[in-house]
Amino acid sequence: MSARDRILAKLRAGAPSENRSEPDVAGWFASHRPVETAVQKVARFRSCIELAHAEVHAVTPNNWLGKLHAVLHARGVDKILVAEGTAHGDAALDRLPPQGIECSTYDIAIEAWKSELFNATPASLTAARAAIAETGTLILWPDEHEPRLMSLVPPVHIVLLDAAAIYNTFFEAMQAEGWKDGLPTNALLISGPSKTADIQQTLAYGAHGPKELIVLLIGDEQ
Amino acid sequence: MNAQPIHFKPSEGFRARSKAVVDNPFLRQSFRGAMDFLMSKRAAQFPDPEELESLRTLGEHIRQYNLGKLPELLLQLEDRLTKNGIQVHWAETPDEANAIILGICQRIGAKLMVKGKSMVSEEIELNHAAEAAGIGALESDMGEYIVQLAGEKPSHIIMPAIHKTKEEIARLFHEKVPGVTEYTDNVDALIQIGRNVLREKFLEADIGLSGVNFAVAETGTLCLVENEGNGRMCTTAPPVHIAITGIEKVVEKLEHVPPLLSLLTRSATGQNISTYFNMISGPRQPGEKDGPAEVHLVLLDNGRSQAYADEQLRKTLQCIRCGACMNHCPVYTRIGGHAYGTTYPGPIGKIISPHMLGLEATATMATASTLCGACGEVCPVKIPIPELLMRLREESFTAPHANPAMRGQGAGYSPLMSAVWRGWAAVYRSPVLYRGVTWLGSRLGWLMPARQGAWTTVRVPLRPAAKRLRDMLKERG
Numbered sequence A: 001m002s003a004r005d006r007i008l009a010k011l012r013a014g015a016p017s018e019n020r021s022e023p024d025v026a027g028w029f030a031s032h033r034p035v036e037t038a039v040q041k042v043a044r045f046r047s048c049i050e051l052a053h054a055e056v057h058a059v060t061p062n063n064w065l066g067k068l069h070a071v072l073h074a075r076g077v078d079k080i081l082v083a084e085g086t087a088h089g090d091a092a093l094d095r096l097p098p099q100g101i102e103c104s105t106y107d108i109a110i111e112a113w114k115s116e117l118f119n120a121t122p123a124s125l126t127a128a129r130a131a132i133a134e135t136g137t138l139i140l141w142p143d144e145h146e147p148r149l150m151s152l153v154p155p156v157h158i159v160l161l162d163a164a165a166i167y168n169t170f171f172e173a174m175q176a177e178g179w180k181d182g183l184p185t186n187a188l189l190i191s192g193p194s195k196t197a198d199i200q201q202t203l204a205y206g207a208h209g210p211k212e213l214i215v216l217l218i219g220d221e222q
Numbered sequence B: 001m002n003a004q005p006i007h008f009k010p011s012e013g014f015r016a017r018s019k020a021v022v023d024n025p026f027l028r029q030s031f032r033g034a035m036d037f038l039m040s041k042r043a044a045q046f047p048d049p050e051e052l053e054s055l056r057t058l059g060e061h062i063r064q065y066n067l068g069k070l071p072e073l074l075l076q077l078e079d080r081l082t083k084n085g086i087q088v089h090w091a092e093t094p095d096e097a098n099a100i101i102l103g104i105c106q107r108i109g110a111k112l113m114v115k116g117k118s119m120v121s122e123e124i125e126l127n128h129a130a131e132a133a134g135i136g137a138l139e140s141d142m143g144e145y146i147v148q149l150a151g152e153k154p155s156h157i158i159m160p161a162i163h164k165t166k167e168e169i170a171r172l173f174h175e176k177v178p179g180v181t182e183y184t185d186n187v188d189a190l191i192q193i194g195r196n197v198l199r200e201k202f203l204e205a206d207i208g209l210s211g212v213n214f215a216v217a218e219t220g221t222l223c224l225v226e227n228e229g230n231g232r233m234c235t236t237a238p239p240v241h242i243a244i245t246g247i248e249k250v251v252e253k254l255e256h257v258p259p260l261l262s263l264l265t266r267s268a269t270g271q272n273i274s275t276y277f278n279m280i281s282g283p284r285q286p287g288e289k290d291g292p293a294e295v296h297l298v299l300l301d302n303g304r305s306q307a308y309a310d311e312q313l314r315k316t317l318q319c320i321r322c323g324a325c326m327n328h329c330p331v332y333t334r335i336g337g338h339a340y341g342t343t344y345p346g347p348i349g350k351i352i353s354p355h356m357l358g359l360e361a362t363a364t365m366a367t368a369s370t371l372c373g374a375c376g377e378v379c380p381v382k383i384p385i386p387e388l389l390m391r392l393r394e395e396s397f398t399a400p401h402a403n404p405a406m407r408g409q410g411a412g413y414s415p416l417m418s419a420v421w422r423g424w425a426a427v428y429r430s431p432v433l434y435r436g437v438t439w440l441g442s443r444l445g446w447l448m449p450a451r452q453g454a455w456t457t458v459r460v461p462l463r464p465a466a467k468r469l470r471d472m473l474k475e476r477g
C-alpha cells in the first residue's frame, strides 16, 4: 500500500458519521458587510491602502502618464519596466522615452535576464484587474504580458487601477468575477509594499519585494 | 543548521528550559512586550464583539464542514491540482516527506533551496535532511533567517525571532553575514542587509519551498499568506516550487477562503489583511515568461490522521495557525517558545504535538497550563483548547488500556500516583474513613516532612491543621 492509500484508509476509517451542513458564507457577508456606493468604496480603499504605506494618486485617463512621469522623476528613477502589448504599457512605451525615461519590456523568459531584472530594474508599471475596498487590496492576475515577477522584484511598483473596478470585499470580487470557474496560474492580492516586523516588532518596508507601492487611481472622484 | 536534534523529547528538560527564561529578565521582558503588542493589535481589529463572534462561528463551521469531508476533499484536491499540472505527493511520516523533497532536489541536481516560512518543514526537520544530502537550505523569511543564522529554532509560529532583541540581531549579522563590516542596530539597515543577501539567493536557487495556508479543492489552488514577499519569491523565481502542507489544510470551495483569511490575519498580527495573498494554481504555461516550470505539493499526515479519528481530538485540526492562543497564554508569555521543545509551542503546540510525537515524548505537556481559558476564548475557529488539554491529561495519566485513541496512551501513568489518588477518593467517599483519616491527620500532622518535592520549592510545606474544622465547630457549640 502506498502512503496515499494508507492515509486515505485511516481517514476513511476515522471519518465522522455525520457531516455538518454547508456553511453559508454568502449569508454572512450579506448580513455583515454593507454594500457601499462607488464614492465610499474608493474612499475606503484609499484610506486602507494608504494606512498600509502605499501612495495613491488620483488621475484621469488623460493625465496618468504625466503623473507617472512626475512620480518617477521625484524619485530620480529614469528607467521602468512596462508590459508591451497592453494598452497602458504601449502608451508608456510611446510617451516616456521622449521625456527621458528609459522603458524596458519583459518580452523574454526570465531565465534569459534574471540578473538584469533583479539588479538593474528600479521600477515597474502593471495594471490591477480590480481592487477590494474593505482591506485596501489590489488584485493582480499576471499573464504573458505582465509576468509574475514584474510586481515583485523592482523596488518601486506602480499600479494602474480603475476606480470602477473596486469591490466591497474579497468575497464579492471572487463571486462577481466567477473565479471558481477559472483562475490564472498565479493570482495575487497586494495590500501595500513588502514589509516585515520581524526585528523587535519594528515595522520596516521593502523586506524582499517593492519598497514602494504607488497606485494611480483612474476616476477617483474625490 | 538547526540546533534542535531531530527527535524531540519535549517532556525532558521542560522545567529547566522554562526556568532559564523565567530567570532571564531580558527574555522575559521581550516576550511580555511582544505579546502585549500582538494582543492589543488583535483587539483593535475586532472592535465589534458581535461581528467577531459570528465570524468565529462561521470560521469554525467552515473548518468542521471541510474536515467532515476530508478524505474526499483530498482526492478532489489531488485531481484538480494534477489537472492544473501540479504534482501531488503523499507522506505519512517526516522521513517520507523528506525523501520526496530530496528526491526532487536530486533529480534536478539542486544545490540550493530557498525556503519561505513553513512550519511543516520545521516539523519534518527538512533543513537537517537537506544538509545531510549536501543541499543548502536557506530560510528567507527575515525572522527565520535570523534564527537560522543563530543556529536556533523559531520561538513563535508567526514571529520566529520574537525572542531576540535588535542588538542581538545586529551582533549576529555583524559576526555571521559575509560582507557586513560595521555593526548597526538600525532596523531598516538590518532589513536591508538581509534583503541584499537573500536577493542573491533567490536568483541562484534551484528550488523554492513554501508552506500552504489553504489548499482549495474545487480550483486546485494553493494559497499563501505573507507580508515580506519572500513567499512570492520562493514560489516564483526558482525553476521548481515545492509546497508542503498538513493534510488538514484543504477547503472545498474558494468562497471558504475569505472568512478564514480575515480571521487569520486579524488574529495573528492584527492586520486587516496581509501584504500578499498568493494563489497558485499551476506551473508556468506556454507563453508565460516566468513562474516555476514544476510545482509539487507534499501532503503530510504525521499523526494528523490519529487526531482525525476521534471526534473530540479532531477539533485540533481546525487550527489555521494564527498563533493567537500563544500570544494570550500566560504560560507561553512567561517561558517563550523554545521551552516547549516542540515545533509548535504554546496551547496549539500542546494539543497537536502529542499526535505528532506520541504521548511517550509529550506526556506532561498538557499539564503546563493554567486552564485559564484564554486560548479557547481567542481561537478564531473556536477550538476548545482547555477541554482538549483535559482530555490529553487523561490520555497521558490513566492506566494503559486496549485500543487507545492515542499513541503512547498512559505514558505518564504511575501505579503509585494512581494508588494515592484512589486512596484519596476512597477517603472522601466514605464518611467513616474520612473522619478517621482527618482525626489521625490532625494528630500526626507534625510527622509531615518539611520537604515535599516540587511543592516546597516555591511553597510552605503542607501540614494538616492541629484541629479539624468539625472539632472547632463542636467546641463553639
Ligand code: SF4
Residues within 6 Å of the ligand: B318, B319, B320, B321, B322, B323, B324, B325, B326, B347, B348, B375, B378, B379, B380, B381, B382, B383
Ligand atoms: S489553536 Fe486557534 S488560536 Fe491557536 S494557532 Fe490554531 S487557530 Fe490560532
